[in-house]
Amino acid sequence: MTLISQPAPEAIPIMAELPQEHITSIKEEYDVQCWGCGLHLLLPSNSPLFKCGWCGALTNQNARKRDVKYIWLRRWRDRIFVFILLIFMLFVICGGVWAVHPVLFSTGYFTGIFHSILTFILSVATVYTYSSAAFKCAGTPPLIVWGSYPAVGKGGLENYTFCHLCSKPKSPRTHHCRTCRQCILDMDHHCPFIGNCVGANNHPHFIALLISVIISTTYVSIMAVYVSFQIWPPITFGPISNSNGHITELALRYIQELIMCFIRSAVFLEPRGLVLVYLFISSVSLGVGLFILLWQQLCYIYKGKTFLSDLSSQGNEEVGEKDCQNILRFFGWPYSFSRYLPFWSISRLLPSFQKKRHTK
Numbered sequence: 001m002t003l004i005s006q007p008a009p010e011a012i013p014i015m016a017e018l019p020q021e022h023i024t025s026i027k028e029e030y031d032v033q034c035w036g037c038g039l040h041l042l043l044p045s046n047s048p049l050f051k052c053g054w055c056g057a058l059t060n061q062n063a064r065k066r067d068v069k070y071i072w073l074r075r076w077r078d079r080i081f082v083f084i085l086l087i088f089m090l091f092v093i094c095g096g097v098w099a100v101h102p103v104l105f106s107t108g109y110f111t112g113i114f115h116s117i118l119t120f121i122l123s124v125a126t127v128y129t130y131s132s133a134a135f136k137c138a139g140t141p142p143l144i145v146w147g148s149y150p151a152v153g154k155g156g157l158e159n160y161t162f163c164h165l166c167s168k169p170k171s172p173r174t175h176h177c178r179t180c181r182q183c184i185l186d187m188d189h190h191c192p193f194i195g196n197c198v199g200a201n202n203h204p205h206f207i208a209l210l211i212s213v214i215i216s217t218t219y220v221s222i223m224a225v226y227v228s229f230q231i232w233p234p235i236t237f238g239p240i241s242n243s244n245g246h247i248t249e250l251a252l253r254y255i256q257e258l259i260m261c262f263i264r265s266a267v268f269l270e271p272r273g274l275v276l277v278y279l280f281i282s283s284v285s286l287g288v289g290l291f292i293l294l295w296q297q298l299c300y301i302y303k304g305k306t307f308l309s310d311l312s313s314q315g316n317e318e319v320g321e322k323d324c325q326n327i328l329r330f331f332g333w334p335y336s337f338s339r340y341l342p343f344w345s346i347s348r349l350l351p352s353f354q355k356k357r358h359t360k
Contacts, residue, residue, distance in 0.1 A: 035059055036157040036169070037149045056158035057146075063164055074179045078195035082134060085193055089130070092279065093123050096220055099275045103227045115223070122216045129209035130194065138199030139185035141174040175308050188297075188306040204331055207301075210294040217287035224280040231273055301330045 030043045032050065036057025043050055048062045097119060105112030144160075145151045146169050163170040166183050170176065175187040177197050186200035198206045269277075300306055304326045 032059070032061070035162045036146050036160060037152040038147055039149055052157075054149075054154055055152045056155050056160070057169075058159060058161045060161065063162075071178065071181070074192075078179070078192045081192045082195040085130075089126065092216075092220065092283075093119075095275050096223070096279060099272045099279070100223045100227050102272075103230050104223075107230075118219070122212070122219060125212045126209070126216055129205055129212050132205035133191075133198070133202050133209050134194040134196050136196075136202045136205060138177075138180070138187070138197035139201040141169070141171045141183050141185050144169055144171075173309070186306055187308055188300070189308065203306075207294070207297060207330075210290050210297070214287050214290050214294065217283040217290070221280050221283040221287065224276040224283065228273060228276045228280070231270065231276075298327065301327050 030046045032041050032043055033039070034041055034052040034055065034057055036052055036059075037055040039052065039054055041050070041052065049058065049060050051058050101112060101116060101119075104115050144157065146157060146160075157169060159172045160169045161172075162168075163174075163176050163183055165176055165178075165181070168183075170183050171185065174183045174185050176183045177187060177190050179190050180197050184197045184199040186203065188198040188203060188206075190197045191206070194206070194209075196202065300310060302324065303310070303322050
C-alpha cells in the first residue's frame with residue numbers, strides 16, 4: 001500500500017466570518033490560591049492584591065518577609081531607657097523625701113504625716129502603673145482557624161491579612177511591631193521608655209501611668225517651691241540708680257538685679273536646696289511634656305482610634321462617632337450615660353462632631 005501525504009488543513013478564521021457585534025474579547029484568567037481558606041481563585045487580571053470571595057481574606061502577592069537588621073540595637077535601647085527611667089523615679093522619690101519632709105515635719109507633725117501618706121500613695125501608683133504598662137503583654141490577635149476550606153466558614157477571615165513575619169493571620173486592627181517581633185492587637189505605638197508596645201491589654205495602664213506621673217510631678221513641683229522658700233538664704237538687693245532712665249530700662253535693671261541676687265544667695269544654698277531646684281525644673285518639664293501626650297491620647301480615644309489607625313485612615317472617609325462614651329468604654333465602663341441620666345444626657349451638653357449627611 002502506498003501512503004500519499006496530504007497537506008495539513010489550514011485554520012479557518014471563524015471570528016472573521018461572524019458579525020462584528022458577536023465578537024467578544026477573551027481576557028486571560030490567572031489561577032491564584034487564597035491563603036485563608038486554600039481555595040483556588042480565578043482572577044481576570046494578575047492583580048497583586050485581591051480579596052477572597054468566600055472567607056474574605058486579603059492577599060498581597062507582593063508582600064514578602066523582610067529581614068530586620070540591627071534589631072538587637074532597638075532592644076538594648078529599650079532596656080537602657082527603662083533602666084534610666086527607673087533610676088530617675090527612684091531619685092525623685094528618695095530625693096524628694098530627703099529634701100522636703102524634714103522641713104514639713106518641722107512645721108507641724110500632722111502636716112508631715114499627711115504629706116508622707118500622700119507621697120506613699122503617689123509613689124505606689126506610679127510604680128504600679130509603670131510596671132503594668134512595661135511588663136504586661138500589649139495584646140495578641142485572636143487565634144483563628146485558617147488554611148483549610150471546610151474549617152474556614154464564609155466570611156470567617158473578613159479583611160484579615162497574612163503576616164509574613166509571624167507566619168499567621170493578622171486581624172484588621174492588628175499591626176506588627178518589628179522591635180517586639182510580634183503582632184499587637186490595637187497597637188497605638190511602641191514606647192521605648194517602657195520597653196513595650198502600647199496595645200489593647202496595656203493601653204489603659206499607659207493612660208493611668210500618664211495621669212499618675214502628671215499628678216506626682218505637679219505635687220513635687222509645688223512642694224519644691226514651698227520648701228525652697230523656707231530654706232532659701234536671705235536675698236539682699238543692691239542700690240539701683242533711678243537718674244535719667246526710661247521706665248523700660250528701669251524695669252530691666254530691677255529684673256537683672258533680682259536675678260543676680262538669687263544667684264548670689266544660691267551660692268550659700270545647702271545641698272537640700274540644690275536638690276529642690278533640680279526637682280522643680282525636671283518635674284515641670286516632664287509634667288508639661290506628658291500632659292501634651294495625655295491630651296493627644298485622649299483625643300484619639302475620643303475618636304475611637306489609635307495613633308496608627310489614625311495614620312492609616314488619613315485621606316479616607318471617617319468611620320465611627322466621636323463621643324465621650326468611647327473614653328468610658330476604653331476604661332471598662334460598659335454602661336451609657338442615658339441609663340443614669342435619662343432626661344439630661346451628656347450628649348445634649350457636649351457639642352456634636354458628627355458629620356452631617358446632605359440630602360438632595
